[in-house]
Amino acid sequence: MATVKFTFEDPDIKPRTIENVPEGESILDVAEDNDIHLNHNCGGVCACSTCHVYVESGDDSLEEISDKEEDFIDRAINPRLESRLGCQCVILDEDAQIEVQIPDQSRIIGHEH
Ligand code: FES
Numbered sequence: 001m002a003t004v005k006f007t008f009e010d011p012d013i014k015p016r017t018i019e020n021v022p023e024g025e026s027i028l029d030v031a032e033d034n035d036i037h038l039n040h041n042c043g044g045v046c047a048c049s050t051c052h053v054y055v056e057s058g059d060d061s062l063e064e065i066s067d068k069e070e071d072f073i074d075r076a077i078n079p080r081l082e083s084r085l086g087c088q089c090v091i092l093d094e095d096a097q098i099e100v101q102i103p104d105q106s107r108i109i110g111h112e113h
Helices: 026-033 068-073
Strands: 002-008 015-023 052-057 084-086 099-104
Touching: 002 026, 015 084, 068 084
Parallel strands: 002 099
Antiparallel strands: 002 015, 052 084, 052 099
């Protein structure tokens, strides 16, 4: 089972480590299942940039980035080399150790699903 550590750009939110994550889940799925706020305006179909995250480590255990994903990342706030879209980061390795930073969600205009 995979482990995903979430850290947060917002200093008021404490890091969370989620264990026993089955492969096939996306980072957005893991966040949602554990009440971690990550916007996802398009519903997870790679058609927005609101689920933007920074994958600090473990990127090689995730589904590879697509051209379409890169295009949407360009429209995110403060994209970096380690930027991904959380809904497209499907965990492929059952022993993955992944660390993800969630950008400050208060700067993103989201709508709840
Ligand atoms: S939720 Fe829209 S691209 Fe991930």
